[in-house]
Amino acid sequence: GNSVTQMEGPVTLSEEAFLTINCTYTATGYPSLFWYVQYPGEGLQLLLKATKADDKGSNKGFEATYRKETTSFHLEKGSVQVSDSAVYFCALTPNTGNQFYFGTGTSLTVIP
Amino acid sequence: GAGVSQSPSNKVTEKGKDVELRCDPISGHTALYWYRQRLGQGLEFLIYFQGNSAPDKSGLPSDRFSAERTGESVSTLTIQRTQQEDSAVYLCASSWDRGRGGYTFGSGTRLTVV
Numbered sequence: 001g002n003s004v005t006q007m008e009g010p011v012t013l014s015e016e017a018f019l020t021i022n023c024t025y026t027a028t029g030y031p032s033l034f035w036y037v038q039y040p041g042e043g044l045q046l047l048l049k050a051t052k053a054d055d056k057g058s059n060k061g062f063e064a065t066y067r068k069e070t071t072s073f074h075l076e077k078g079s080v081q082v083s084d085s086a087v088y089f090c091a092l093t094p095n096t097g098n099q100f101y102f103g104t105g106t107s108l109t110v111i112p
Numbered sequence: 113g114a115g116v117s118q119s120p121s122n123k124v125t126e127k128g129k130d131v132e133l134r135c136d137p138i139s140g141h142t143a144l145y146w147y148r149q150r151l152g153q154g155l156e157f158l159i160y161f162q163g164n165s166a167p168d169k170s171g172l173p174s175d176r177f178s179a180e181r182t183g184e185s186v187s188t189l190t191i192q193r194t195q196q197e198d199s200a201v202y203l204c205a206s207s208w209d210r211g212r213g214g215y216t217f218g219s220g221t222r223l224t225v226v
Contacts, residue, residue, distance in 0.1 A: 089154065
């Protein structure tokens with residue numbers, strides 16, 4: 001079946017620290033992979049995506065590489081800011097079928 | 113519109129009452145999802161519409177839940193005889209394709225059943 005497992009939070013970092021949020025997946029075929037971000041009081045926003053193996057998605061200083069050999073799509077940022085405080089969701093959609101599968105979310109708090 | 117619009121943004125209802133939640137997707141988006149997000153938890157798939165195809169209702173938790181969508185326009189999610197465990201944020205998302213480019217989410221409807 002299809003599923004997403006992501007690192008449990010909450011995660012608290014100091015400003016300018018390095019961020020990694022782990023995400024691994026199980027899927028049939030070749031899914032597309034996504035990171036969504038939910039800022040406090042707002043809806044989910046697409047942060048970045050990758051549609052095939054070895055693709056790197058990037059946006060706002062965040063990066064994630066689609067690793068088929070390790071079935072992973074870890075989110076990284078070299079220097080976090082207070083404004084990055086949010087909940088981050090890893091997600092996949094298979095190349096067949098309808099459903100969009102989300103991880104449980106990882107809450108990130110960045111302190112000055 | 114420019115984004116996915118959901119209404120109401122907040123709804124407080126008494127246990128046993130029916131509620132109707134509305135989602136207005138981005139114009140031209142053929143695919144539409146409803147998800148539920150309980151406090152502190154991940155997103156739970158409810159239902160998926162793709163164009164004029166039969167919807168995928170496999171995520172609806174009980175027969176108290178139903179959803180409709182006419183063509184590629186507005187969708188309504190109806191919860192009958194609400195229970196306290198129905199309290200959650202109900203999120204709608206739409207996409208122009210089958211989602212491989214990502215979905216645009218609305219801000220959600222926060223439902224509280226008292």
